[in-house]
Amino acid sequence: MKLREIFATNLRRMRHASGLSQEELAHRxxxxxxxxxxxxxxxxxxxxxxxxxxxxxxxxxPARFFDDQADH
Amino acid sequence: MKLREIFATNLRRMRHASGLSQEELAHRxxxxxxxxxxxxxxxxxxxxxxxxxxxxxxxxxPARFFDDQADH
Structure with a gap:
């Protein structure tokens, strides 16, 4: 998986875990x-x-954005 | 230390470890x-x-670029 896709997957996962909407995270x-x-x-x-x-x-x-879940 | 500075320090350290000049790394x-x-x-x-x-x-x-040597 390309790094952009790994980053995208982790960003969405961690944003959901934080309970923030895209709009809230963007604002902050x-x-x-x-x-x-x-x-x-x-x-x-x-x-x-x-x-x-x-x-x-x-x-x-920041390094957590690069975690490749496929490795685990 | 800001992430840019951590990245900069690691990039230079890892480039030196690889034996590449800035020009060689840039070309590759x-x-x-x-x-x-x-x-x-x-x-x-x-x-x-x-x-x-x-x-x-x-x-x-890629995550190695974010290693903070000050933590060790």
Whole structure:
């Protein structure tokens, strides 16, 4: 699986676990709501700065976005 | 330490470990040589796609770029 798809899967999973909507997460992270949707569909490649903001708002280590569930 | 700086430190460390120059790594990863220098100075925020290409060329898991040596 490509890294974008791994990131997308983890972002959606961790956002659901946090109980936040795409809109709420986007607002907290200071990014566009539609952009969260694009990222969760692996339709865009986020920058490191965006990855950091999303990790902070979700309360996870940035490296967790790269966990490949297929490995487990 | 901010994630950009952690990434920059790890990129430089892993590039040195691989024995590649900035120019060689840039060529292999299909990115601009000057851009590798910018990333190693934490002066730019790479995209996920660029992080993936650099990890592939360096033969490391992408999550290794986020290892915080200060934690160890």
């Amino acid at each position: 992270a200071g990014i566009n709501r539609n952009y969260v949707g694009l990222l969760e569909r692996a339709a865009n490649s986020p920058t490191l700065d965006t990855i950091e903001r999303l990790a902070e708002e979700l309360g996870v280590a | 990863a299909g990115i601009n040589r000057n851009y590798v220098g910018l990333l190693e100075r934490a002066a730019n925020s790479p995209t996920l796609d660029t992080i993936e290409r650099l990890a592939e060329e360096l033969g490391v898991a």
